[in-house]
Amino acid sequence: MSLNKKFIGTIKKDYAASSIERRKIISASNDVLHESKRAIFSIHRNDLITASTILSSLDKRLEKMQLDFGYHRLSEEGAYTAAIEEYVEAKLFYLAATNQTITKIPKLKISADSYLGGLSDVTGELVRLATNSAATGNFEQTKICHKLINEVMAELVQMDLTGYQRTKYDQARSNLRKIEQMAYEIKLALNK
Numbered sequence: 001m002s003l004n005k006k007f008i009g010t011i012k013k014d015y016a017a018s019s020i021e022r023r024k025i026i027s028a029s030n031d032v033l034h035e036s037k038r039a040i041f042s043i044h045r046n047d048l049i050t051a052s053t054i055l056s057s058l059d060k061r062l063e064k065m066q067l068d069f070g071y072h073r074l075s076e077e078g079a080y081t082a083a084i085e086e087y088v089e090a091k092l093f094y095l096a097a098t099n100q101t102i103t104k105i106p107k108l109k110i111s112a113d114s115y116l117g118g119l120s121d122v123t124g125e126l127v128r129l130a131t132n133s134a135a136t137g138n139f140e141q142t143k144i145c146h147k148l149i150n151e152v153m154a155e156l157v158q159m160d161l162t163g164y165q166r167t168k169y170d171q172a173r174s175n176l177r178k179i180e181q182m183a184y185e186i187k188l189a190l191n192k
Contacts, residue, residue, distance in 0.1 A: 088118025120168035
């Protein structure tokens with residue numbers, strides 16, 4: 001019996017390279033997560049130019065990450081999956097806030113789970129947008145947000161979501177209840 005030292009050396013080398021790659025992915029993913037949150041906050045402040053600039057930069061950064069590491073390798077890292085979900089939420093929220101159609105994000109490979117998580121989470125951002133709009137008397141924007149959340153929920157309810165996605169769905173359903181309550185209270189106030 002013996003140990004193939006050359007084989008073990010190859011394993012050590014591969015493991016070291018993988019560790020370096022992992023740290024790079026985590027670092028880049030943390031940046032994407034942070035910048036996605038900044039884009040969302042910019043949208044809430046109605047600073048759509050800044051949000052657009054941030055999202056364009058993220059588009060390029062994510063394309064480069066997918067080119068450098070490959071989609072499969074990236075999807076193995078939890079930091080990346082969290083970052084891409086936050087990015088999807090920011091991108092979809094931007095589309096909604098600029099009265100565009102919520103649709104597939106071009107040029108990037110994004111899993112169905114990331115889309116579903118981002119789509120569920122965007123309902124919370126829409127409730128916040130609706131609340132801020134109602135506070136300034138922009139009830140039309142509140143109605144638009146309500147309608148879009150209804151549309152999202154009508155699609156999500158048709159899926160048999162389980163596990164993590166079921167939790168996201170339940171949060172989205174809670175957001176629907178919040179905006180329905182808001183719509184009811186606005187109607188009561190306007191009919192006085």
